[in-house]
Amino acid sequence: MSSIKVKLKEQDLNKIKEICKSFNNEEGELINVLHKTQEHFGYLPAEIQEVVAQELNMSVAKVYGVVTFYSFFTMLPKGKFPISICTGTACYVRGADNVLQEFKRQLGIEVGETSEDGKYSLSCLRCVGACGLAPVVLVGDKTYGRVSAEGVKEILAEYQDK
Amino acid sequence: MTKYKMYLLVCGGTGCRASASDSIVENLKQELETKGLQDEVQVLMTGCFGFCEKGPIVKVQPDNTFYTQVKPEDCAEIIEEHIVKGRKVNRLLYEDPENKKHIEDSKHMNFYKKQIRIALRNCGFIDPENVDEYIARDGYSALGKCLSELTPKDVVDQIKESGLRGRGGGGFPTGLKWEIAAKNEADQKYVVCNADEGDPGAFMDRSILEGDPHAVLEAMAICGYSMGATKGLIYIRAEYPLAIKRLKIALEQAREYGLLGTDILGTGFEFDIEIRYGAGAFVCGEETSLIHSMEGLRGEPTIKPPYPAEKGYLGKPTNVNNVETYANITAIINKGANWFNKIGTEKSKGTKVFALAGKINNVGLIEVPMGTTLREVIFEIGGGIKDGKKFKAVQTGGPSGGCLTEKHLDTPIDFDNLLAAGSMMGSGGMIVMDEDNCMVATAKFYLDFTVEESCGKCSPCRIGNKRLYELLDRITQGKAEMEDLQRLRNMCYVIKDTSLCGLGQTSPNPILSTLDNFWDEYVAHITDHKCPAGQCKDLMKYEVVEENCVGCTACARVCPVGAISGDKKQTHYIDPAICIKCGACEERCKFDAIIVK
Known part of the structure; x- marks a missing residue:
């Protein structure tokens, strides 16, 4: 998994340390620590993982192992408007793949990538449980239901000038 | 709760x-206030009514009026017509x-006629963020009964006698599981609720928690008492923010009422619950993986035995049950195993x-007797296939x-019948497919999922599933040969027999x-280079x-790629x-x- 180089500021370092401390710097709390850290920074680059490893007194390899194991954790920053396409079974049988292809085409990025201007990122998720609205697309926290490939343009238009 | 004359229940x-x-909730409240009715009519946001197809739902109590596909701008009419004038808004009623x-x-x-609601008994009836409403519907009386009238052994016996089997997929007898955990002596034991609903298309656990x-x-506390x-x-997916929020509120209220904590209901019994977050790994639905994940590790499975009931979380006896299993417990204690x-x-x-999801008219959450x-x-509760198309298949049990x-349609659904028919109960996802769905592509879809979710610990699952996916991919591209079908089948059996955990054993x-059921469709892809359902793009x-x-x-x-040529009028x-x-x-x-x- 590739990662971008970041330089952590003093305050960032302190924030990570503070999060680790709130979980008593316990190794067993690693996943909770990572959740909180990602919530704050938006993603978990290698530099952040190094600090977490140091604070919890464990190897960076172990932290990296956990970060890459779980799909919720990401080492790449998300776009300003993260787009997630549900590819759960219910959405799949109602044509989620066509919707995904259309997003890829319109944005010119693949799943897991962020557009060059940092505006959009594209990801897939497995079932948000709104199967009655399948196929479902999330942009940030906003849910769009019964999306068709033709509807993709309309959704993107909403964010064009934002 | 008595002071209100009417209730407007809005699905949350x-x-x-x-x-x-x-x-909708906001608008309803505002309209009531302008009419000065806020003390007569209460607006509540409840859990899921189940009829997701026609959501959002607003239900009026006590007359049970069921408004579907309500929009925020419909609220004024509902209040003016139904509440003030007593006339139902016909255009919003279900047709x-x-x-x-x-x-x-x-x-x-029809959607509700055949349903019996035990696990979902309170969903859509109470405000999940208010413990008083749960108590008003016999909430925490089962815990009270256990602590004051029953010995831990009595509780285990009741659950055993009820015949309840784990609802997470495996169908292991719950009472037996509790008994084993109770018999293993230790200074500390753990009760775990598996709320890592990873099966795409299944959302019952989330709906119960919400x-x-x-x-x-309550059921977890009862389990704690018995063992x-x-x-x-509670190990819950981080992708379920609403369920997490409501759980946190519920935990706080239960502690405040002395229903969790030390000296519960003055009986000296101590029990408390913490929330642990999953981070998106399907394999964590497997007990041993789930336990490793709770310990902060990669969620990889280990060989059983030892079972979690002997050596689980932090090496202590641990009982793991799924959300829906727990949701049945209090009803069993209250109404009896018999x-x-x-x-x-x-x-x-x-x-x-x-x-119920997919190409079906009434997408939603249902509860029916085994x-x-x-x-x-599919046809009575689910209302048949969308757009009058032909039923082709129903997928149960998710990726496993x-x-x-068609030939299985009259099979009574239970753990053993589904297994005998070549599927399984799983957590209860039921995805209906019509004639436009290609079954080879569907199998490929599931393998794509498995390949992504395989933890990589054992090679049959890590490598084998990838090979299966590649074979299926070749078939959908029309590049396969007939011998590949035999290869496919052989490899399936090897992976089933040699994988470490449930994921690979069922993938x-x-x-x-x-x-077995759509052989001709596979053959058509290979020999005729055709996808009968018209789904495979290649x-x-x-x-x-x-x-x-x-x-x-x-x-x-x-045409986005300029593949079409021709002059005007040619x-x-x-x-x-x-x-x-x-x-x-x-x-x-x-x-x-x-x-x-």
């Missing part, structure tokens, strides 16, 4: 909230698809919640299950069941029908080497001059 499940049920009549009372809807969180907390544990842990074991079939007692047939579920067909099921070819083409250039203009031509098969031209053409072959 994830699906309905995505369609603005928050603003019976058969006789086109409006149904006023939800009890008369609609009736206390039912799970001698003082600590509970009440419960009269519902269902000989070996599968009680009810099962299913998430032994109900697939036909009843299989596809059942070939979607392939095996489609090979086998499609868009062509212009010369007689119909008038040369309007609409298709050429809409027959156009699609270059198959450039065409990406997006179908835009076919949609645009008004003269039926573009066909898919």
Whole structure:
């Protein structure tokens, strides 16, 4: 998994340390620590993982192992408007793949990538449980239901000038 | 609760909230206030009603009026007409698809007629963020009964006698599991609730936690009492923010009322619950993986035995049950094991919640007695196939299950029958497919999921599933040979026999069941290079029908890759080497001059 180089500021370092401390710097709390850290920074680059490893007194390899194991954790920053396409079974049988292809085409990025201007990122998720609205697309926290490939343009238009 | 004359219940499940049920609640409250009725009529946001297809739902109590597809701007009319003038808003009532009549009372809807709600008993009836409403519906009385009247052994015996089997997929007898955990002595034991609902298309656990969180907390405390544990842990997906929020509220309220904590109900019994977050790994639904994940590690499974009941979380005896299993417990204690074991079939007692989705008219969450047939579920409750298409298959059990067909429709659903038919109960996802769904592509879809979710620890699962996926991919591209089908089948058996955990042991099921039930479809892809359902893009070819083409250039203009050429008023031509098969031209053409072959 590739990662971008970041330089952590003093305050960032302190924030990570503070999060680790709130979980008593316990190794067993690693996943909770990572959740909180990602919530704050938006993603978990290698530099952040190094600090977490140091604070919890464990190897960076172990932290990296956990970060890459779980799909919720990401080492790449998300776009300003993260787009997630549900590819759960219910959405799949109602044509989620066509919707995904259309997003890829319109944005010119693949799943897991962020557009060059940092505006959009594209990801897939497995079932948000709104199967009655399948196929479902999330942009940030906003849910769009019964999306068709033709509807993709309309959704993107909403964010064009934002 | 007595001071209000009427209640407006608004569905607060994830699906309905995505369609603005928050603003519906706000608007209803505002309208009531302008009419000065806020003390007469209460607006509540409840858990899921189950009828997600027509959400957002607003239900009026006590008359059971069931308004569907309500929009925030409909609220004024509901208040003005129904509440003030006592006339139902007909256009928002559910219309019976058969006789086109409006149904006023939800009890008369086909969707609800055959359902028996045990696990979902409070979903859509109570405000999940208010413990008083749960208590008003006999909440925490089962815990009270256990602590004051029953010994821990009595509790285990009751659950054993009820015949309850684990609802997470495996169907292991719950009482037996509790008994083993109770017999293992240790200084600390743990009660774990598996709320890592990873099966795509299944959302019953989330709906229970969102609609009736206390039912799970109470059952966990009862389990703790029966096995001698003082600590509970709920392992929940981080992708379920609403369920997490409601659980946190429920935990706080239960502690405040002395229903969790030290000295519960003054009996000296101690029990408390913590929340642990999953981070998106399907394999963590497996007990041993889940436990490792809770310990902060990669969620990889380990060989059983030792079972978690002997050596689980932090090496201590641990009982892991799924959300829906827990949701049945209090009803069993309150109404008795003999009440419960009269519902269902000989070996599968009680009810099962299913998430109906896919190409079906009534997408939603249902709870039916074990032994109900697939036909009843799909055609009576589910209202049949969307757009009048033909039923092709129903997939049960998620990525571990299989596809059942027409010939299985009259099979009574229970753990053993589904297994015998080549599928499994799983957590209860039921995805209905019609004639437009290609079964090879469906099998490939599930393998894509498995490949991504395999933890990589054992090679049959890590490498084998990848090879299966590649074979299926070749078939959908028309590049496979007949011998590949035998290879596919052989490899399926090897992976099933040699994988370490449930994920790999069941991942070939979607392939095996489609090979058994849709052999001809596989053969068509290989020998005729055709996808009978018209789904596999690589086998499609868009062509212009010369007689119909008038040369309007609409298709050429809409083609994103410039694959269509032709002058005005001349027959156009699609270059198959450039065409990406997006179908835009076919949609645009008004003269039926573009066909898919």
